[in-house]
Structure formats: structure tokens, C-alpha cells
Amino acid sequence: MAKAQQGKPRWKLVWSDEFDGDQVDTTKWDFDIGNGFYDYKHNSWIPGWGNEELQYYTREPDNVSVKDSLLTIRAVKESLHGCGYTSARLKTRKRDGTPLFTKLYGKFEFRAKVPWGKGMWPALWLLPQDDKYGGWAASGEIDVMEIAGEKPHEVLGTIHFGSSYPARELVTHVHKLSGDSTVEDWHVYTVEWEPGEFRWSVDGVHYATQSFWWSTSKKRGDKGVKATRPEDLNAWPAPFDQPFYIVMNVAVGGNFPGAPNAETRFPAELVVDYVRVYDRIGSYGEPKPRGPGKMPWQKKR
Numbered sequence: 001m002a003k004a005q006q007g008k009p010r011w012k013l014v015w016s017d018e019f020d021g022d023q024v025d026t027t028k029w030d031f032d033i034g035n036g037f038y039d040y041k042h043n044s045w046i047p048g049w050g051n052e053e054l055q056y057y058t059r060e061p062d063n064v065s066v067k068d069s070l071l072t073i074r075a076v077k078e079s080l081h082g083c084g085y086t087s088a089r090l091k092t093r094k095r096d097g098t099p100l101f102t103k104l105y106g107k108f109e110f111r112a113k114v115p116w117g118k119g120m121w122p123a124l125w126l127l128p129q130d131d132k133y134g135g136w137a138a139s140g141e142i143d144v145m146e147i148a149g150e151k152p153h154e155v156l157g158t159i160h161f162g163s164s165y166p167a168r169e170l171v172t173h174v175h176k177l178s179g180d181s182t183v184e185d186w187h188v189y190t191v192e193w194e195p196g197e198f199r200w201s202v203d204g205v206h207y208a209t210q211s212f213w214w215s216t217s218k219k220r221g222d223k224g225v226k227a228t229r230p231e232d233l234n235a236w237p238a239p240f241d242q243p244f245y246i247v248m249n250v251a252v253g254g255n256f257p258g259a260p261n262a263e264t265r266f267p268a269e270l271v272v273d274y275v276r277v278y279d280r281i282g283s284y285g286e287p288k289p290r291g292p293g294k295m296p297w298q299k300k301r
Helices: none
Strands: 011-017 031-034 036-039 044-047 055-057 064-067 070-082 083-087 090-091 105-112 118-129 142-145 154-162 166-174 189-196 197-202 206-209 244-254 268-280
Touching: 011 105, 044 244, 070 244, 083 154, 083 244, 090 189, 105 118, 105 142, 118 268, 142 189, 154 189, 154 197, 166 197, 189 268, 244 268
Parallel strands: 055 083
Antiparallel strands: 011 268, 031 090, 036 044, 064 070, 070 083, 070 268, 090 244, 105 189, 105 268, 118 142, 118 244, 142 154, 154 166, 189 197, 197 206
């Protein structure tokens, strides 16, 4: 057996879904339902999932199904409860907050075919089980893969961090697929998350490393504000030092991709062959030092 390449971590599989049954495994996944959520902290309804999205999420067979060892999430152009589209969003966390699967650090891998077109916003991503450092995005968000709707040759890897809305920060890495390949072809999307560092790859090809971020729980009233001094920061590597759960969805419209147009194809299908999560063999060790980047008080105003 060939020896592991020097310096590269080795991984062991600790959780997976190969979608071998004939329906979604509800011991692993739950569904978000509707077109928004209730913010109990502020006693207000947040429509469009906070992004002005246009779809209504369901768990109906037209929107989510399992067949031939493949999961399909399907966005459909149809009216439901005042929304012009339906789709599905699966997560390894119940709607009441009970965790089905969470992981602190590890390798997260998805093999998938992804829809594209103006207004399409499919994503494979991670969210914190608990808002340990405050509301989004003070407690973080990890995007393994998403696309800017009408760019089928590009995939994005992103982390969100900083303070609670509206003072959040993000860093996005763009990867151009090789040759004539598009996101509609099968690709393996991966993030390796270790203390103080993220590494993104597509089809085993590493394309980005990120080791700079910050987190503050500082607020003014009910809104997050940027840190103004080192003492405002949560201890490194917060917020990415806590368990996260997995999310897969196809959103339609919203602030990021804009609205669909006449050329956008429906139904739009995200097809997933598998989701696999690995743990590092051996200790993760101490967090790597924070990488280069400007703290919020260093930026020009």
C-alpha cells in the first residue's frame, strides 16, 4: 500500500448518506418548510429566509425524492401560498433545533450535479448548531459549494463571519471548472475544516485555503456592530470552533442571484449521489495561527 503523502492529513469516514433507499432518511435529515422563519429574539417574521427568496419549501415528492441511489431536490415554477416557486431544503437538524448530525472539524464531501440559470441559487453548506457567539453571522456559516445562478463554469467556496447582521463579513473563493465542464456535470465538492483553516477542492483539486476571520458578540441595541479593538473579539478560532450541521437546498431568486428570467429553465434539479463526512486520523492539534487579513478597525472608513 502506498504511503500517505507527507504533510497531508488522512481521514476516516464517520457519517454518510448514499441515498440507497426509496425516500429521504428522516433519521438523518429534516426539512425546512415555508418561505421564512420566526425570529423569536426580535418577535418578528423574516420572509424569504432573510434573502428575499421567492420559493416555498416543501417536503412533497415533486420537490424532493430518492431513486436509484440519488437524491433529487427539484425547484418547480408553480404557485403555492403566495410564492411563485416551490423547492426543498434538507438539513441534519430538526426544525425544533434537535441535532440529527453535527460535526466540529472534519472533511465534508458531496458528489452532485447542480442546476444553473439566472435566479438559481443551489447550495451545499453548513450552519452552526447553536448561535454560540450571536445571530448570523457572528456564529459563522461555511459554504462548501454555491453558484451565482447564470455562471455554470464557476463554483464558490465561502465563509461568513464577523458580527451579527448587518455587520457581518464574508470571504469568497471562485473556482473555474476545467475545460468545457459545467456544474450540471458530476463533480465532487469538498471542504476540509481544521482548527484555524479551511481548504476547498473540486474533484480532488485544491483551489483555495482560508485562515483569516474574526468574530465578535458586540451589539448596539439589537444589531451587531463591528469590533473596534482586540478586546471585542471572541477567542480565535471563533466562530469556527463549534459543531455545525449540513444543509442542502435550491433557492430561487433572492439578493444574491437576482430573479429568474425567461431563459431560466424549470424544473431545476440538484442531484446528489452521496454526502460523506470524515474525521482526521490522529489529533487535530492546536489551532493554526490566524492568517493575513485586516481587522475591522484597520479598514478605511
